[in-house]
Amino acid sequence: xxxxxxxxxxxxxxxxxxxxxxxxxxxxxxxxxxxxxxxxxxxxxxxxxxxxxxxxxxxxxxxxxxxxxxxxxxxxxxxxxxxxxxxxxxxxxxxxxxxxxxxxxxxxxxxxxxxxxxxxxxxxxxxxxxxxxxxxxxxxxxxxxxxxxxxxxxxxxxxxxxxxxxxxxxxxxxxxxxxxxxxxxxxxxxxxxxxx
Numbered sequence: 001x002x003x004x005x006x007x008x009x010x011x012x013x014x015x016x017x018x019x020x021x022x023x024x025x026x027x028x029x030x031x032x033x034x035x036x037x038x039x040x041x042x043x044x045x046x047x048x049x050x051x052x053x054x055x056x057x058x059x060x061x062x063x064x065x066x067x068x069x070x071x072x073x074x075x076x077x078x079x080x081x082x083x084x085x086x087x088x089x090x091x092x093x094x095x096x097x098x099x100x101x102x103x104x105x106x107x108x109x110x111x112x113x114x115x116x117x118x119x120x121x122x123x124x125x126x127x128x129x130x131x132x133x134x135x136x137x138x139x140x141x142x143x144x145x146x147x148x149x150x151x152x153x154x155x156x157x158x159x160x161x162x163x164x165x166x167x168x169x170x171x172x173x174x175x176x177x178x179x180x181x182x183x184x185x186x187x188x189x190x191x192x193x194x195x196x
Contacts, residue, residue, distance in 0.1 A: 003027070046130075046135055049136050051132075052136025053114065055189060060088045060143075062088055065103075069103065072099065073096060073098070074086070079176055087103075088109070089110075118135075120149070125154065125158055128160070131196075133194065133196040134157070134194050137193040138194070141172070141190050144186065152168050153165050
């Protein structure tokens, strides 16, 4: 079997070229499929632990609880408008002024979002050795910023520079071009969890 045939087919399906990390992962998958000796097993799917969930809930809060027990959407603090947020920090095109959810809907959305963000963090860090606390801190960071794939913090973590990665959290404390105290506190808490 020629690898180039596989790579060309996947490239056509994606409609783009590969990043180096994708080439390496596809190579390993082909090796495993062919039964190549010594091919590493893929890392287990990771999920965010209790410390990560607590940290995210602490900073996201389930804001705007109404007297009738429902939760309503609120505007972004940096823009005063979009993106609108509801529950535990959920955003999306279906959320805007006037959106109202039950607490159960907020909790269910958080659970789905955490699975997605955890999978994206696991993809970004690949097989880099990672403690549960580090993983939880990275998920919290990604949940809030959406930047796990492009952050220097991720590159430093993957390279094993954990002290450097911990320092990178503090750089992500701005929204709308200004420093926000809430983001500064959150990044400090994430860096502390990451360093445990």
